[in-house]
Amino acid sequence: MMVPIRCFTCGAPIGDKYEEFLKRVRKGEDPGKVLDDLGIKRYCCRRMFLSHVELIDDVIKLSELYGGRKVKEG
Amino acid sequence: MEVEIVESSDISVRFMLRDVDVAFANALRRIMISEVPIMAINEVVILNNTSPIYDEVLAHRLSLIPLKTDLDRFNLPEKCSCGGVGCPKCQVTFVLDVKAENTSKTVYSGDLSSSDPYVTPISDRFPIAKLASGQAILLEAYARLGRGRDGAKWQPVSACAYKYLPVLTVNSEACAHCGECVEACPRGAIALDDDSSLPYLKDIVKCNLCKACVEACELGALGLQADERSFIFYVESTGSLPAYRIVEKAAEILAEKCDGLIEELRGVLK
Known part of the structure; x- marks a missing residue:
């Protein structure tokens, strides 16, 4: 749902670089070059970026509609 | 035993470990993965x-x-x-x-x-x-x-691996200086020497011992072997500890384990 913190295969931290990746790719940069720039070398880490679908934003919309999970205010 | 740093940064270190056994290199690798605490x-x-x-x-x-x-x-x-x-x-x-x-x-x-x-x-x-x-x-x-060993979140390294040191032998009399081996290398690890125009291993890190160069040489002038007592280590930290510190700590833990063994043995043999 949200971008994983680490690469599933090698365990390298990748989550902190996802937003920059997304921003630059949306601006029209080549994803491969952005990954090189960010220092993501191995293909296990690279597929984490290329294959990820950030679903949380859609879930957030639902949350706004229904007012979130009902949990007692603490 | 001899250590030579090939490249080093906070996040990763590549070093050569010479004149040790595979078992020792592997013990070091496994301790880095599963025993160095973070x-x-x-x-x-x-x-x-x-x-x-x-x-x-x-x-x-x-x-x-x-x-x-x-x-x-x-x-x-x-x-x-x-x-x-x-x-x-x-x-x-x-x-x-x-x-x-x-x-x-x-x-x-x-x-x-x-x-x-x-x-x-x-x-x-x-x-x-x-x-x-x-x-x-x-x-x-x-x-x-x-x-x-208790969970991946406590693993200080992401990539942690070693390979044998490649050794390229060239028969200088048979070599025709044609450069076929340079062309054949998929990783660009071989080059021709400027003076003698004989092939040599320009980049030992890139060579993965695939022997494409040996196969490409029709004259049979090339040989590529692994030096089985020398290792090129690559250690990449997740960022918790500097990469060199992980290697250092792993060596300390290995030494501690050996000291423990000696003590136990002395107790038993007394």
Whole structure:
């Protein structure tokens, strides 16, 4: 749902670089070059970026509609 | 034994280890992966979570965030004077208190406030959760030292591997200086020497002993062997510890284990 913190295969931290990746790719940069720039070398880490679908934003919309999970205010 | 640093940065180190046995190199590698301790969050008390991220997913994401670790100041919980209950010598407390007011908001690792100024996430930009307006998270998390064998969150290295040192032998009388071997190398590890125009291994790191060069040489002038007593190590840290410190600590742990064995043996043989 949200971008994983680490690469599933090698365990390298990748989550902190996802937003920059997304921003630059949306601006029209080549994803491969952005990954090189960010220092993501191995293909296990690279597929984490290329294959990820950030679903949380859609879930957030639902949350706004229904007012979130009902949990007692603490 | 001889060590030569090929390249080194905070996050990764590549070094050559000469004149050792495979067993020794592998022991070092395995200790780096599973026995060098680092800090990671392993207990989370969730006081309020109205976000769409479930409590257990939230806790899991928190645990995977690499934390800067000072090995000299912290004890493993089982070896601490408090007996593992949790004291400033073996535990760091984090508090996460976020609320999205009018717009949705992403919660980052930077929002975690730590009880220890040194033990903090390696980056402030790890997204932990996302909140719709009106949603909130309030939790307390405890980070402790642990070892990779008990969970991947405590593994200090991502990539940690070695390979044999490649050795290229050239029969200078048979070589026609044609450069076929240079062309054949898929990784560009071979070049022709400027003076003698004989092929040599320009980049030992790139060579993976595939022997495409040997096959490409129709004159049979090339040979490529692995030096089975020399290793090129590559250690990449997750950021918790500097890469060189992981190697250093792994060697210390190996020495400690050997000392323990000697002591045991002396006790038995007495």
